[in-house]
Amino acid sequence: MSAERVDLRVQVGPLELPSPLLVASGTFGFGQEYAQYVDLGALGGIMTKAVTIAPREGNPGPRVWETSAGMLNSIGLQNPGLDTVIAEKLPFLIELGVPIIVNIAGETIAEYATLAQRLGEVEGLAALEVNVSCPNVDRGGMEFCREIPVLRELVAAVRDETELPLIVKLSPNVGDVVPTAEAALEGGAEVVSMINTLVGMAIDAVRRRPRLAHVTGGLSGPAVKPIALAMVWRVWRALQCPVIGMGGIFTGEDAAEFLLAGASAVAVGTASFVDPTSAQRVREELVEFCCGQGVETVRELTGSLRV
Amino acid sequence: MSAERVDLRVQVGPLELPSPLLVASGTFGFGQEYAQYVDLGALGGIMTKAVTIAPREGNPGPRVWETSAGMLNSIGLQNPGLDTVIAEKLPFLIELGVPIIVNIAGETIAEYATLAQRLGEVEGLAALEVNVSCPNVDRGGMEFCREIPVLRELVAAVRDETELPLIVKLSPNVGDVVPTAEAALEGGAEVVSMINTLVGMAIDAVRRRPRLAHVTGGLSGPAVKPIALAMVWRVWRALQCPVIGMGGIFTGEDAAEFLLAGASAVAVGTASFVDPTSAQRVREELVEFCCGQGVETVRELTGSLRV
C-alpha cells in the first residue's frame, strides 16, 4: 500500500534496496528475535550482529547502561562464530528474501580477509559490512579507523576476497571522518555506513565504580543523532558517495533528516529496544512524511538539504 | 555552613580554588546576568565567555537548537573584544573575589600571544583558559587541536607572554584526546579543561534546511556527559595531570562522577540555562553527596574510581 504511494526503492552504490529503512548491526540480533514485532519481509535490509571467525564470549556484564537520551553498550562482539552463523543463522535470514548484510569484525587484516572469503561463498547475501569501528574490543575495532593507510589496506584485502558489495562501517571517534571514508572507498568499498557508537562512560558515584564492567562502552541513541547527522553531511559534501546513515533514528522524520544530509539509506538501531516495532513504524512514518511533502520517490531526498 | 561540613578547597595545578564548582565559558556570560540567581561569591571560579582581540559579531541566528537531552549552539565567539572586556567586564568580575579565568580565542598564534600578554597585565585574574576547541568558527578554533605540533607551539607562545596559570580547553572532536592534552602540557600549560562541544547538526526536514544558520553547531548538555567522562578518565589515566571536567553536569552526583574520573574541578555549563541556580545547587548537592558518603575533603574524590 505504502509502496504504491511513495517509491521507496533506493540504489546504494551497487546495492538495490526495496526500501531505505534497514536495521543496524548488533541491535537486531540475527533477525529472529524481532520476527513477532516487525514484518521482516518489508525491511530494506538487515545488518547482522558482528561475526568473527571464532566464537566470542564478549565482555562481562553489566554491558548496557542508560544515559540521558542514550545508552552505553559494551557487548564486545559476542557471537557464535563464522561456522555457526553460516550454518544456523544465515539460512533463516536469506529465506526472508530481503537484502542481508553481514557485519564482519576481526583483529587482523587476515581475519577480515578470511571472513570475506568464506562469506563470499554463501549464496544469497546482499553485501558485507566491514566493521572497523567497534569501540568495545581491545584489539582491532575502531583502531583501524585511526590509521588511514591500514584502513585502506584492510578494505583492499577484503575486496580481493569477494565480489560482494562492501560497506565500511566508520567510527565517529576520529578527528575527521572524511579521510576514513575516502580510505574505505580507495580500498575498494562502494558504500560507507556511519556512525558506529561513540566512546562513553558512566560512573556509579556511590560505589565509585564504572557502571559497565568493561569501564567504557559505546554511546548510541537520540543523544548522538546531531553528531551522526553532522558526520553524514560532511562525508556527503566532501565525497558524494553512497552513505548508509544511522545514529539515534527513532522516527520517520529522523530518517528523512539523514537522507537530506546525504544518506542514501538509513538504519534503525537503539530505537528497536525502546519500541520493538520501530523498524516498521519508522518506514511507515517516512512514507507519511513523503506523502505530506509531495515526495514521490524517496531517492530525491538524498543530499537535498538547502544550505 | 556547607564549608564547615566538607572541605571544598581544591588545588588544580597552581590554582587554588575555594570550591571545585566553576561555571563554563560561554554559558555564564561575564557573570552579571546570573547575579540574581546564584551567589557568585560562592563559586569556585568563573570562566568567561571567549574573548578575542577585536570585537566579534558572531554567527547569524538561529544560533541554538534543542536536541534530545542536549543543545546545539553556533554563537561563533560573539564578544565585545579585548579592550571592552578589560574596561567594562573584568572589573565587575574581579571585584567578586572569586577566581576569574578568562577564556581566550584567536585565529592565529600571534593573536593568542597578544591576548595573553594584555590579560597578563590585568590585576586580579586567576588564570587564562586557552580555547583551542571552538567548533563554530571558520578559522582557528578546534583546528588547533587537530595539529599536535601547532597546538604545542601555540601554548608555548602563550606561555611566553604571561605568568598566569594556563588552562588549555581541549576539543572532543579528535581521535584521541590524550596527545592533545600532552601537547598542552608540553607547551607549558598546567591544566587542561575538557570537553568543549562536539560538532553536531540538526535539520528541519519539512523546510529541508539546517536548524542553525551556521549549519553545524556544538553539542552540549546531558547527551554528551558519557563522552566527556570517558575523555576525562582517559587523560587522567594516561597523564595524571590537573583536569577541569565539564560536559552535561547537572547535579552534584554528576560532578562527583567527573571528580572520580580524574577531574580536580568541574564546570557547570548548559545546566545554567535549564536551571539558573545550577552552579549553586550543584555545589550544595555535591556537599550533600560528600556528607552522605563520609567524604571530608572533596580532593579525595579525584581519580578515585575503582576499576
Next chain:
Amino acid sequence: MAHETAEVVWNESITQWHYLLALKTKHAAAAAQPGQFIHVRVGPTHDPLLRRPLSVLRTDPGTGQLWVLVRVVGRGTRLLAEMEPGARLDIMGPLGRGWPEPPPQGDLILVAGGVGVAPLIFWAEVLQSSYPASHVLSIFGAAHEGELACWLELAARSDEFYVATEDGSAGEKGLAVDLLRVYLDQRRVGAVYACGPRGMLAAAARLCARASVPCYVAMEQWMGCGIGACLGCVVPAAGGGYVRVCTDGPVFRADELDWEVLVQ
C-alpha cells in the same frame, strides 16, 4: 528573584491547538509588564531540555495569577497543554523588555498575528486602564478562523477591532497588514505595535517606515538562557551586528532591526 515555582490554577483548551493556562505565582504576576515573557521548564527530565518562552497574556497582581496562551506546535507545548490544575511549573520571569510608553497623540494600532495576540492583549488592557485617553485600534490576522484564539479578549480591550483571515473564514479576507495599510492611510496614527509571524512584522515595519509612524515589534527566536548570557537568541541589528531577543527585546523598535536579513 525572577525564578519561582508556579502552580497551574487552570488549563482550558480554547481551540484544538490553543490552551489558556492560569498560573499562580508569587512574584511574576506582580512584576510583569506587557510585552514581557516567562521562561518555562516544561518537564522534569532532560528531554525536553531547554525552557520555552511564553508571552504574558495578562496578570492579576492581586491574586498573583498570570495567564499564558499556548499554541501547540511541538513537544514542549504539547506537555504544557497536558498540564493538570495543581501541577507545578518552574518559571523564570518576567523577562525582557516590553512595549514602551505610548505617544501622547494619535491612534494606537495593535497588529496581532495568530498566537502573537498574547502580549497585545496585555498591552491593550494596560493602555485602557493606564492611558484612558488613548484610542486603541486592534487588528487580528490569522490563516483561518480557528487560529483566532482569544480574539474576544483583545476585542474587549480595544476601541476598534478588526479581523482578517487568509481564507476569509472570519472578518476580511486577506492579511492583517492589508488592514494596517488602510488604517495607516485613514488615521492619524501615534504608533503601531505588532506581534506575529516574521513576514507580518517585516511588512508592518515597512508600511510604518513609509508612513513615518513609529513601529514596535515583539520578536521570537530560539532561546538558550533567556537572560542575556548565552547570546543564543540574536536577531540582526539595523547597524550591523546582533541584538538579543531575550534582554534587548523581545520588543524592538522596528528600525533597530535589519529586516532585509530577517526575512531571508
Next chain:
Amino acid sequence: MAHETAEVVWNESITQWHYLLALKTKHAAAAAQPGQFIHVRVGPTHDPLLRRPLSVLRTDPGTGQLWVLVRVVGRGTRLLAEMEPGARLDIMGPLGRGWPEPPPQGDLILVAGGVGVAPLIFWAEVLQSSYPASHVLSIFGAAHEGELACWLELAARSDEFYVATEDGSAGEKGLAVDLLRVYLDQRRVGAVYACGPRGMLAAAARLCARASVPCYVAMEQWMGCGIGACLGCVVPAAGGGYVRVCTDGPVFRADELDWEVLVQ
C-alpha cells in the same frame, strides 16, 4: 504479539517506596507465567530512554489484569509510581523463562529478598492452585520491616511463612538465608526458588548445592531489548561464556551460573 498498550487500573502506595500497580492488558495477563516479566516504557520522551523490566506479581486472566510491585530506586520507577489510574503504559511481555515445573516430592521453599517477592507471590499462587499437594514454605527477608512489601500476599499463598529482617524489626533478626539453612536441614526439600539481591541468591545457591537440593534463582541485569537480541543482559554461565537474563532467564537453575564471578 507480546507488545501492547496497557491501562493503569489502579496504583496504590503500600509503603513509602513501594507501589502496587494493576494494569489492564489485552494479552499479557492471559499469557504470563510465574517468574516472567514485562518490559515497560516509563515515559513518552527520550529521557528515560530504555524500558524497565518488572516481574509479574500475579494476573487475573479473566479480567486481563496484571499486577506489578514497584520499588522506587531511580527515575524510571519514580515515574511509574506517579502514574494515575487511566494512564496508558506501553508494555512488552510476558517475557523470559519462568519457574520450572515443581518436583513431585518434598517441601518447596520460596526465598524472597525485598522486592524480589513479586515473582514468588505469583509462583506460590500457582503452586497452591495447580499443585494442591505441594507444601510451600516461604521465607521473606529484608533489611527492615519497611521493605517487606506485600508480605501478606506471600503469606496467604504459603503453607508456612517466615520472616527475617537484618535489624530484627520483624520476624527473626538475620538474613533470609539463615532461615533457609535451618529448613534445608530440618525438612525434606524438593526445590528452592529464590529471588532477591545477588548476595542472597549466591548464598542460597551455595546452601542448596551443599544439601543437593535443586535451586532456582530469578536474576536481574540491566537490559537493552528484553527479547534476546542485544546481548546486553548477560550473566556468567557455569561452563564459561554468558547467558541472557531476558530470554535464557530470568529464572536459572543455580548451577547454570558462575557464582564466583557473579559475586565479585
